[in-house]
Amino acid sequence: MSHRHARINAALRGARDGIPLLGGYVPVSLSFGLVATQAGFSPWEAAVISTLIYAGASQFLFVGMVAAGAPLWLVVALTLLINVRHVVYGPNLATLLPRSRHWPWLMHGLTDQVFALALTRLPVVDERERFGWFLGAALMAWAVWIIGTVVGAVAGEAVTAYWPLLGDIMPFALPALFLTMTAPRFTDRRWSAALTVTVLAAMALSLSGATNVAIPLAAACGALCFYTLRFPAGRCA
Amino acid sequence: MSTSLWLAVIASALGTLLMRVVPFLWMQRRLSAREGPNALPGWLAVLGPLMIAAVLGVAIVPVNPSALSWLATALGLTATLLLWRRTRSLGWPVAAGVSVFGAIMLLSQVVITG
Numbered sequence: 001m002s003h004r005h006a007r008i009n010a011a012l013r014g015a016r017d018g019i020p021l022l023g024g025y026v027p028v029s030l031s032f033g034l035v036a037t038q039a040g041f042s043p044w045e046a047a048v049i050s051t052l053i054y055a056g057a058s059q060f061l062f063v064g065m066v067a068a069g070a071p072l073w074l075v076v077a078l079t080l081l082i083n084v085r086h087v088v089y090g091p092n093l094a095t096l097l098p099r100s101r102h103w104p105w106l107m108h109g110l111t112d113q114v115f116a117l118a119l120t121r122l123p124v125v126d127e128r129e130r131f132g133w134f135l136g137a138a139l140m141a142w143a144v145w146i147i148g149t150v151v152g153a154v155a156g157e158a159v160t161a162y163w164p165l166l167g168d169i170m171p172f173a174l175p176a177l178f179l180t181m182t183a184p185r186f187t188d189r190r191w192s193a194a195l196t197v198t199v200l201a202a203m204a205l206s207l208s209g210a211t212n213v214a215i216p217l218a219a220a221c222g223a224l225c226f227y228t229l230r231f232p233a234g235r236c237a
Numbered sequence: 238m239s240t241s242l243w244l245a246v247i248a249s250a251l252g253t254l255l256m257r258v259v260p261f262l263w264m265q266r267r268l269s270a271r272e273g274p275n276a277l278p279g280w281l282a283v284l285g286p287l288m289i290a291a292v293l294g295v296a297i298v299p300v301n302p303s304a305l306s307w308l309a310t311a312l313g314l315t316a317t318l319l320l321w322r323r324t325r326s327l328g329w330p331v332a333a334g335v336s337v338f339g340a341i342m343l344l345s346q347v348v349i350t351g
Contacts, residue, residue, distance in 0.1 A: 020331040024296070045238055052250035062249060072245040079249040083256055085288065090261025092285035095277050099265060107258040116289040121327075165346070168300055169339040175310070176317040176334030178293035180327050183318060185286045194283075195290045202294025207302070211295060218291035219284055226283055 010125070010132025011139075017121050018137040021113045022144055023173020027166055028056055029145045030159060033152020035060060039067035043153035050149040054108060054142060057212055058082040085216045089115040096122040098131055109138025112215065113174070120181040189231040198222030305345050313338030 029050065036046035041063060053059050058079040065075045089110050096118070097103075110118075118134060125133045151159065160167060182199070186192045202218035205211070238246075264277065297314070299306035317334030324330060 017327065020327060023331070023335060041238070049246055052246060053253055054250075055253055058249070058253070062246075066242065066245075072241055076245050076248045076252070080252040080256070083253045086253065086256045087260045088281060088284050088288060090257055090259075091264035091277060091281050094261050094264035094268060097265075099269065103261060103265075104258050107261050108254050110257045110261075112288075112292050116292055119285055119289065165339075165342060168306070169335065169342055171296075171300055172310070172313055172335050172338040173331055175293060175296040176313060176331040176338075177327065178289060178296055179314055179317050179334075180321045180330050182286070182290050182293050183321055184325075185290070191286075194287060198287050198290040199294040199297070202291040203297055206295045206298045214295050215288060215291040218294055219287040222287040222290060223280065223283055226287070 006129065007132040007135075010129035011136030013125070013129070014133035014136030014138075015140040016136075017133070018114070018117060018140050020173050020177040021117065021141055023170045023177075024113065025141060025144050026148050027170045029148025030152035030156055031167065032056070032059055032063075033149040033154070034156030034160070036063045036149070037153045037156070039063045041153075043150055046153045047146055047150050050146050051142075053079070054145060055079075055083050055086075055111065061212065082212050085112075085219075086110065086115075093118055093122070096130065097134060098127065100131055102131075102135075106135065106138060109134075109142050111141065113177075114138050114141055116178060116181050120184075190226060190229060193229050193231075194222040194226035197225040306342070309338045309341035309345075312341060 032050065033043070033046050036049065036059075037043060041049070046063075049059055049062065053062065061082060062075060062079050065078065066072075089112075090107060093110070093115065100106075114137060117137060121137075122130055122133065182195060185195055198218050198221060201221040202214045205214035205217055210217070268277075297310060299310055313334040316337040317330045320333045321330040
């Protein structure tokens with residue numbers, strides 16, 4: 001099999017592994033397209049925002065603050081502040097991915113979901129196939145996000161009226177997927193305690209309306225737990 | 238969109254891209270230089286899985302929280318976990334979880350409306 005075919009196969013495998021992400025991406029991108037047009041953006045402007053910024057929560061904040069008339073410097077500052085959590089994603093994947101001159105643009109696809117998928121799946125992907133795998137998973141997720149935004153901007157109201165449960169049922173693919181990614185990490189009492197604290201903290205922050213800061217704050221709570229709690233060595237949870 | 242709004246979009250996009258790219262390239266440089274595969278600081282290796290757990294926590298909260306959606310969430314996650322323990326894969330456990338969650342939500346709609 002040629003090098004080119006091997007890379008295409010790896011990309012297809014990455015795209016296939018990323019299919020569960022669509023359960024979350026489709027309804028959220030549809031919602032973003034709808035919200036953006038309601039905030040006064042045209043469909044193609046919403047598509048450009050999804051193409052260039054490509055970070056769900058911060059995009060909602062961006063269009064919401066612009067629609068509310070907030071100063072643009074503040075809009076940019078808060079958009080970047082929400083996305084600061086991304087700085088810890090790259091270093092974790094750097095140990096798993098080969099060197100390539102394409103990373104500066106491919107890392108654009110490093111969302112929360114793609115990071116979680118890559119950190120979980122890359123260790124079981126052959127080292128020679130990892131570049132292609134990441135390419136397939138990231139590009140598929142990015143394309144779906146942009147297409148979903150356009151559909152949401154053009155026909156969002158009709159889609160949600162026709163399938164009222166779309167926004168309720170499909171997003172469940174995300175917690176199910178992340179559960180399958182988190183479960184293997186429950187290897188001992190220390191990790192189990194840190195992961196449980198993190199999940200509960202994230203749920204509490206999300207329920208209290210602090211969804212935008214829930215991920216970094218909850219992870220910080222879990223790290224605090226990980227480094228402060230001590231259990232006897234060698235005892236499984 | 239006005240020119241200033243376009244600039245705000247570009248600044249947000251560029252800043253987000255840099256936050257994704259620069260730490261990745263920095264770590265790859267450390268790995269290939271003198272520090273080898275142990276270049277990843279311990280706290281960063283801990284933070285990776287915890288970030289995934291945090292995303293899980295945020296995603297668990299139902300779109301429209303109610304007793305029914307929480308029940309459907311609990312049963313859906315149970316189905317996911319049980320199938321994951323058998324298959325250790327991603328696809329089927331997710332499909333099973335969504336099916337159980339969706340079936341409960343649809344059934345409740347039928348009961349409520351019918």
